[in-house]
Amino acid sequence: MPFFNAKKLEELQSIAGGDHAFLQKIGETYIAQFDRKFPELKDAVAKQDAEQTEKLAHLLKGASYSVAADDLADDFELLEKEAESGSMTGTQEIVDRIEQCMVEFRVVWLDVFTGKNLDALR
Numbered sequence: 589m590p591f592f593n594a595k596k597l598e599e600l601q602s603i604a605g606g607d608h609a610f611l612q613k614i615g616e617t618y619i620a621q622f623d624r625k626f627p628e629l630k631d632a633v634a635k636q637d638a639e640q641t642e643k644l645a646h647l648l649k650g651a652s653y654s655v656a657a658d659d660l661a662d663d664f665e666l667l668e669k670e671a672e673s674g675s676m677t678g679t680q681e682i683v684d685r686i687e688q689c690m691v692e693f694r695v696v697w698l699d700v701f702t703g704k705n706l707d708a709l710r
Contacts, residue, residue, distance in 0.1 A: 592696075596656035615697040618655045622648065622690060629667075630687075633679045641679065642671035655697070660689055 604610045625644055632640035649664035663686045670679050 591657075591659035593656045593658045596653075596658075600656060612698065614655060618651055618657075619694060619697075621651055626687075626690070630683055633667075633676065633683050636676045638671040638674055638676060641676065642668050645671060657693055660686060660693065663689070 600611060600614065604614075625648055629641065629644040629648065632644060645664045645667035649661045649668060652658070652661035652664055663682050667679055667682050667686075670676060670682070
């Protein structure tokens with residue numbers, strides 16, 4: 589299950605003022621950005637393109653932190669650092685982990701912020 593930063597989630601919920609549709613939209617926007625950029629990132633990793641990997645990992649890291657998905661953000665940061673160093677040896681494993689975590693993110697985010705399963709964060 590994805591790790592969500594509880595303090596950041598509280599901040600998002602506070603900003604939304606109980607508007608689950610707003611929170612759902614935030615998640616959907618993140619998922620849409622992920623769906624656009626992650627295939628590019630996978631391609632960059634496959635091609636061992638450190639520059640493009642670093643750029644895309646940085647972008648997705650920030651987006652992940654913005655939805656309190658700190659585990660995803662941490663993995664994107666690992667990718668970014670690997671690419672920055674020029675070493676791409678462990679990147680495929682990280683990409684695979686991100687992909688699996690994102691499957692779970694979709695379920696948990698939508699369950700929680702549509703009000704269907706508030707215990708999913710615990």
